[in-house]
Amino acid sequence: ISNRIALRPSSSHLLLGGIGSGKTTQLLVACKQINEIEDTHAVYVDISLYTDISQITSGVLTAIAGVELAKLIEDSEDENIIQSIDSIHTLANGYTYYYDGYDDYDSDSDSDLISIKGIIPKKSEGYGIRLDLLELVSKLTKAASEKYGNIVFLFDGLDRLDDTKVFIKLVYSDAKAISSVGIGLVLVGSLTAIYGNYRDTVDKSLDYFCYQPFFDVENDLEAYNFFEKIIQTRSSEDFIEESAIKILILSSGGVLRDFITLTQASIEETYLSGEDQVGQKQVLKAVDSFSRSQLLGVSDKELIILDQVIKTKTFIPRTDEDLRLLVRRLILEYREPKISYAVHPAIKQILEQIPF
Numbered sequence: 001i002s003n004r005i006a007l008r009p010s011s012s013h014l015l016l017g018g019i020g021s022g023k024t025t026q027l028l029v030a031c032k033q034i035n036e037i038e039d040t041h042a043v044y045v046d047i048s049l050y051t052d053i054s055q056i057t058s059g060v061l062t063a064i065a066g067v068e069l070a071k072l073i074e075d076s077e078d079e080n081i082i083q084s085i086d087s088i089h090t091l092a093n094g095y096t097y098y099y100d101g102y103d104d105y106d107s108d109s110d111s112d113l114i115s116i117k118g119i120i121p122k123k124s125e126g127y128g129i130r131l132d133l134l135e136l137v138s139k140l141t142k143a144a145s146e147k148y149g150n151i152v153f154l155f156d157g158l159d160r161l162d163d164t165k166v167f168i169k170l171v172y173s174d175a176k177a178i179s180s181v182g183i184g185l186v187l188v189g190s191l192t193a194i195y196g197n198y199r200d201t202v203d204k205s206l207d208y209f210c211y212q213p214f215f216d217v218e219n220d221l222e223a224y225n226f227f228e229k230i231i232q233t234r235s236s237e238d239f240i241e242e243s244a245i246k247i248l249i250l251s252s253g254g255v256l257r258d259f260i261t262l263t264q265a266s267i268e269e270t271y272l273s274g275e276d277q278v279g280q281k282q283v284l285k286a287v288d289s290f291s292r293s294q295l296l297g298v299s300d301k302e303l304i305i306l307d308q309v310i311k312t313k314t315f316i317p318r319t320d321e322d323l324r325l326l327v328r329r330l331i332l333e334y335r336e337p338k339i340s341y342a343v344h345p346a347i348k349q350i351l352e353q354i355p356f
Helices: 002-007 023-034 060-072 079-093 131-148 164-180 199-205 221-234 242-252 256-273 280-294 300-312 320-327 345-351
Strands: 012-017 040-046 094-098 113-117 150-156 184-189 208-212 331-334 340-343
Touching: 002 023, 002 040, 012 023, 012 164, 023 040, 023 150, 023 184, 040 060, 060 079, 060 131, 060 150, 060 164, 079 094, 079 131, 131 150, 131 164, 164 184, 164 199, 221 242, 221 256, 242 256, 242 280, 242 345, 256 280, 280 345, 300 320, 300 340, 300 345, 320 331, 340 345
Parallel strands: 012 184, 012 208, 040 150, 150 184
Antiparallel strands: 094 113, 331 340
8 A cells, every 4th residue: 555655645545354354553554654755644544533433424534534634734824724724623523603593503402502513423315525525625635735745544444334335435425535635545444345236336436455364374374473473572481381372373363353352361361260371271261252252143044154164165255144254254264375265263163063
């Protein structure tokens, strides 16, 4: 991503990958590398800090971009820029005022304090971006570019959006709107964006998409060593037995988030047992607890799919159930050393005990 932005600063990118694959880490690394490019300034934005992602609609990302641009030039003494900054905050966050007499707006109480909702917290319908919002963002972009050079936004959090249609709406409207004013853009999205029925919309609306796969720690020695190095860096020598480390790595399935979760749970089990060293017993107990919690809510049909993947070692994601298993990372997709699919190792241990 950073290399492509070095060549095309205003290009748009979609970073895809399963939950827990390390997309946020990659995004932060990309942000740092982009900021090392001359005349280019990258801004990492966690969308969840602005709004409830489950309620997000068209215009919200554009409004957030405007607010972030305003932060970059908040020390400006230019009256036109100051006015634009005030206007973007008003549009994005809404405002309140006192009204003496009858008014058509709904107020939050029986008093004369009237509240006008902003774009960010507001839930609305439609694919359009307000013209006044786009004009303001364009003005702020020009002012910020004069100070920082090319502006690039890295939006994190949209992979937690369950509704694929809403995500595609944001790509079709906000991503295109932000790109139209000359801003580089990186969005993090869910796997359903490329496996669903909306792949054509994504391809037409964004310049590139990148995939962050899980690490095949069972078949890729380099990936295994990477996970081993994480433990060696973060724990004291001999605190975790070598055999326990191996179980942790392999049971994680190469999912960074699960690896961290299992390690933390194993340490807790060790503390509760009164032991001084994390051993196989504590790790296996943590893995068992983790796998059982992951299987909660899995349907009989999905259990059959998982069993078939274990037995045949083949998987072609086609149905809604297939996609759900991928998104919930019960089935993991690997790209190195080759493209392959596997049932999460921790889950596999429990499934093999279930009669089909």
